[in-house]
Amino acid sequence: MIPLAWYLVLSALLFALGALVVMTRRNALHLFMGVELMLNAGNLVLLTGARLHGGAEAPAAMLFVLALAGAEVAVGLALIVLTHRTRGTLDVGAINFLRG
Amino acid sequence: MVPQLLFLLLSVIALLGAGMLLLRRDPIDGALALVMTMVALAGLYLQLVAPVIAALQVIVYAGAIMVLFLFVTMFVRRSEEHGPLHRNRPVFGVALLVAALLFGLLANVALRADLSSAAAAGSSADLRAIAEQIFSADLFPFELVSVLLLVAMVGVVVLARRGEES
Amino acid sequence: MDLLLPLIPLFPLGGVLFIGFASRQLGEDAHLPAIVAVLMSFLASCAVFAKVWGGAELSADLFPWIVAGSFQTSIYLVADRLTAVMLMVVTGISTLIHIYSVGYMHGDPRYPRFFAYLNFFVFSMTMLVLAGNYLLLFVFWEAVGLASYLLIGFWFERDSAANAGKKAFIVNRVGDFGFSLALMLLFVNLGTLNIAEIGALQSRLPLAMATAIPLLLFVGATGKSAQVPLYIWLPDAMEGPTPVSALIHAATMVTAGVYMMVRSAPLFLGSAVAMQTVAVIGCATALLAATIGLVQNDIKKVLAYSTVSQLGYMVLGVGVGAFGAAMFHLVTHAFFKACLFLGAGSVIHAMHEEQDIRQMGGLRRYLPQTSLTFLVASFALAGVPPFAGFWSKDEILGAALHGGHTLLFVVGLFTAFLTAFYTFRLYFLTFEGELRARNAHPHESPATMTTPLLVLGTLALIGGFFNVPGFLEGAHAAGGHAELGAGHEGGMSHNALLLLSAAVSLSGVWLAHATYRKRDGVPRDALYERFARFHRVLLNKWYVDEIYEWLVVQPVMRGSRLLLRVLDKGLIDGAVNGLARLVGNIGGAMSVEQSGRIPTYILSMAIGVVATLAYVLVGGGS
Numbered sequence: 001m002i003p004l005a006w007y008l009v010l011s012a013l014l015f016a017l018g019a020l021v022v023m024t025r026r027n028a029l030h031l032f033m034g035v036e037l038m039l040n041a042g043n044l045v046l047l048t049g050a051r052l053h054g055g056a057e058a059p060a061a062m063l064f065v066l067a068l069a070g071a072e073v074a075v076g077l078a079l080i081v082l083t084h085r086t087r088g089t090l091d092v093g094a095i096n097f098l099r100g
Numbered sequence: 101m102v103p104q105l106l107f108l109l110l111s112v113i114a115l116l117g118a119g120m121l122l123l124r125r126d127p128i129d130g131a132l133a134l135v136m137t138m139v140a141l142a143g144l145y146l147q148l149v150a151p152v153i154a155a156l157q158v159i160v161y162a163g164a165i166m167v168l169f170l171f172v173t174m175f176v177r178r179s180e181e182h183g184p185l186h187r188n189r190p191v192f193g194v195a196l197l198v199a200a201l202l203f204g205l206l207a208n209v210a211l212r213a214d215l216s217s218a219a220a221a222g223s224s225a226d227l228r229a230i231a232e233q234i235f236s237a238d239l240f241p242f243e244l245v246s247v248l249l250l251v252a253m254v255g256v257v258v259l260a261r262r263g264e265e266s
Numbered sequence: 267m268d269l270l271l272p273l274i275p276l277f278p279l280g281g282v283l284f285i286g287f288a289s290r291q292l293g294e295d296a297h298l299p300a301i302v303a304v305l306m307s308f309l310a311s312c313a314v315f316a317k318v319w320g321g322a323e324l325s326a327d328l329f330p331w332i333v334a335g336s337f338q339t340s341i342y343l344v345a346d347r348l349t350a351v352m353l354m355v356v357t358g359i360s361t362l363i364h365i366y367s368v369g370y371m372h373g374d375p376r377y378p379r380f381f382a383y384l385n386f387f388v389f390s391m392t393m394l395v396l397a398g399n400y401l402l403l404f405v406f407w408e409a410v411g412l413a414s415y416l417l418i419g420f421w422f423e424r425d426s427a428a429n430a431g432k433k434a435f436i437v438n439r440v441g442d443f444g445f446s447l448a449l450m451l452l453f454v455n456l457g458t459l460n461i462a463e464i465g466a467l468q469s470r471l472p473l474a475m476a477t478a479i480p481l482l483l484f485v486g487a488t489g490k491s492a493q494v495p496l497y498i499w500l501p502d503a504m505e506g507p508t509p510v511s512a513l514i515h516a517a518t519m520v521t522a523g524v525y526m527m528v529r530s531a532p533l534f535l536g537s538a539v540a541m542q543t544v545a546v547i548g549c550a551t552a553l554l555a556a557t558i559g560l561v562q563n564d565i566k567k568v569l570a571y572s573t574v575s576q577l578g579y580m581v582l583g584v585g586v587g588a589f590g591a592a593m594f595h596l597v598t599h600a601f602f603k604a605c606l607f608l609g610a611g612s613v614i615h616a617m618h619e620e621q622d623i624r625q626m627g628g629l630r631r632y633l634p635q636t637s638l639t640f641l642v643a644s645f646a647l648a649g650v651p652p653f654a655g656f657w658s659k660d661e662i663l664g665a666a667l668h669g670g671h672t673l674l675f676v677v678g679l680f681t682a683f684l685t686a687f688y689t690f691r692l693y694f695l696t697f698e699g700e701l702r703a704r705n706a707h708p709h710e711s712p713a714t715m716t717t718p719l720l721v722l723g724t725l726a727l728i729g730g731f732f733n734v735p736g737f738l739e740g741a742h743a744a745g746g747h748a749e750l751g752a753g754h755e756g757g758m759s760h761n762a763l764l765l766l767s768a769a770v771s772l773s774g775v776w777l778a779h780a781t782y783r784k785r786d787g788v789p790r791d792a793l794y795e796r797f798a799r800f801h802r803v804l805l806n807k808w809y810v811d812e813i814y815e816w817l818v819v820q821p822v823m824r825g826s827r828l829l830l831r832v833l834d835k836g837l838i839d840g841a842v843n844g845l846a847r848l849v850g851n852i853g854g855a856m857s858v859e860q861s862g863r864i865p866t867y868i869l870s871m872a873i874g875v876v877a878t879l880a881y882v883l884v885g886g887g888s
Contacts (some may be wrong), residue, residue, distance in 0.1 A: 008210030016203035017118040023195035056233035072250035092864040
């Protein structure tokens with residue numbers, strides 16, 4: 001039997017790595033993939049919880065996360081394509097639409 | 101012994117994918133690495149006795165979402181000339197520190213948590229149970245998510261049309 | 267549920283909407299839908315009149331309007347004999363004046379708008395008359411005020427017209443304030459605003475309320491019906507087009523106050539103090555306005571003060587409990603005053619916008635139809651038998667005498683003398699003698715204008731034989747007449763009164779004739795030279811406007827300026843601007859951080875997350 005703590009530690013590691021990707025990579029695509037990685041780490045925690053307590057709440061929540069991730073990716077990628085078309089780059093360091 | 105080995109193997113694959121995502125310059129490599137991580141995670145879900153979720157993980161995440169990533173990546177790839185990491189060393193250092201702290205804090209929680217009831221609970225997350233959960237107790241969030249997906253779809257169409265005009 | 271009732275206001279409402287939306291297409295044909303709408307409304311009113319002839323009462327509860335907890339009210343229309351009489355007057359005279367306006371407003375650049383406003387007025391006025399509860403009545407009381415405001419300021423390019431509109435609106439606000447207070451007190455004390463129910467419940471009011479409520483209602487009426495001290499807006503309202511003066515500011519809207527008081531008869535009868543106040547104010551208004559009317563030189567101003575004065579008679583009638591007589595005078599006054607105003611409009615039209623009667627004279631030869639109808643209506647106004655005004659005025663004076671109000675009777679009689687004098691001063695200066703203006707080429711008005719004049723002139727001639735009080739007696743004014751009958755002994759007999767009244771009127775006419783019927787040149791104001799100082803006071807309208815200016819307008823303006831400087835500019839603006847500057851400064855400081863660089867944002871966000879997490883899990887953790 002595998003201690004459930006292992007799963008949690010693995011999830012924490014994946015989450016931190018995802019955060020690192022988001023923080024350090026300059027390509028907008030990488031940013032999004034980092035976010036996906038973090039979401040997956042979160043899912044892993046949810047399923048560990050389901051294993052711990054039983055019941056269907058956690059898997060259901062996971063499904064919602066899945067759907068949200070789908071929506072996020074669809075809009076995000078559309079934005080990326082649009083940005084690429086108008087700015088010619090995906091370097092988030094160079095994109096400053098928000099500059100006040 | 102076999103389950104533990106399997107866990108380790110899958111973990112290593114997942115972490116390897118994450119590491120490649122972090123370090124490889126080309127987003128195509130990153131996307132493929134992420135697919136690898138996700139498949140490994142699906143394996144871990146199977147180990148956690150959640151076959152339905154594992155299947156969905158492969159179909160939706162590794163299949164649909166990451167394919168979309170790949171598609172877009174190929175679409176916009178040629179302009180990616182800049183380096184993989186911040187050239188700004190102090191920023192990278194700070195980011196590394198923050199990530200390490202994050203891991204430390206989360207792992208701390210994980211290790212301190214009381215997981216003793218693990219043996220007692222079997223997994224009941226079969227398709228029927230999940231469906232009952234979604235369509236009874238979680239019906240409202242479910243409807244919200246469906247609206248969100250619709251909004252996202254409309255938004256994407258609008259964004260795509262805007263691109264056409266300019 | 268009688269669907270005839272909503273039809274009456276719906277026709278003109280349809281007219282408003284149709285003209286409003288199609289004004290460009292209609293152009294100079296805008297009068298057609300307007301006249302048709304009002305005519306249909308008049309026919310519907312006739313049908314209602316026929317239905318209530320036998321004393322029946324119609325009602326139509328259309329739909330719930332406001333439902334809030336225990337308070338609920340609906341669009342509820344009722345029609346009894348009183349309503350029917352009022353409806354006939356309103357829609358009938360409106361129809362005539364719509365037709366008259368075709369000629370009078372011809373060529374005006376805002377021709378369609380004028381008819382839309384007129385239709386809006388008819389809609390509001392009929393709703394006011396039909397209203398079965400006070401709230402609905404109040405809403406349309408305000409709506410006719412709006413129509414009046416819009417039409418007084420119809421030629422808003424002229425400052426005087428725009429200011430007159432404002433004055434009417436503001437002065438009426440004062441009265442409406444009293445009216446709304448009365449409604450609140452009624453609801454608090456009786457829990458309903460239904461007019462019929464309130465009439466039945468009147469005896470349940472505590473004494474203070476039984477006095478306060480009719481007095482407050484009367485405050486509302488002083489605004490709308492131009493009584494002392496709120497009459498000052500009506501003479502200025504003559505800045506509006508003349509058909510408007512005839513319809514709104516003589517025949518119908520200004521009588522809404524009288525109508526409202528007659529409707530509320532049970533409330534007024536419940537308080538002797540209120541009745542006494544109403545009678546005194548009405549009598550004072552009649553006298554004051556008549557004295558001012560003696561010296562005015564603007565043809566419309568004379569008629570305006572005469573309207574105020576006649577409204578005073580009606581209010582006096584209400585005050586002495588002769589509700590039927592008040593309504594009778596309302597009806598006859600509507601006939602002859604509308605006729606006079608329309609005649610004045612015809613004269614003004616003929617004289618190319620000249621309104622000063624010192625420039626006129628001898629117009630009888632140029633305007634035969636106008637002068638004939640004007641003469642008939644003048645006799646009616648002066649109270650010469652057998653013209654309409656004689657009978658109704660006499661009813662009121664008789665009721666005053668029999669009710670024991672001897673002083674009010676004497677003042678009323680004296681006012682009748684003044685009325686006869688100024689009316690015929692106006693007539694002689696305008697139509698007799700020689701034309702005094704040079705370069706004037708008067709011409710008779712077109713048939714669209716003279717036909718309504720002839721109709722109204724006929725009504726002014728025979729209107730006195732409509733037995734309005736008798737007709738209303740069964741339905742409404744029973745209380746008033748019972749009182750009148752009870753006080754019959756002790757006074758002089760009815761025939762003696764009639765003779766006295768006729769003699770007074772005729773002597774007024776004779777005095778005017780002796781003074782102004784000169785064939786040559788400008789008639790000297792011989793009478794006024796004798797009383798030069800008094801004359802000047804009258805010419806300045808007793809300085810009432812100046813007193814208002816000094817007592818109300820200036821303090822308000824000064825106070826407002828003070829508030830503007832100290833409170834608004836100093837405190838409020840200071841606080842707002844200071845706050846804005848503060849926020850601006852903070853924003854300036856913060857904008858350094860808002861570089862727009864996404865990596866910086868992400869990094870700071872992550873640091874924030876980690877710090878929060880650390881605080882929750884380690885630092886502040888339990």
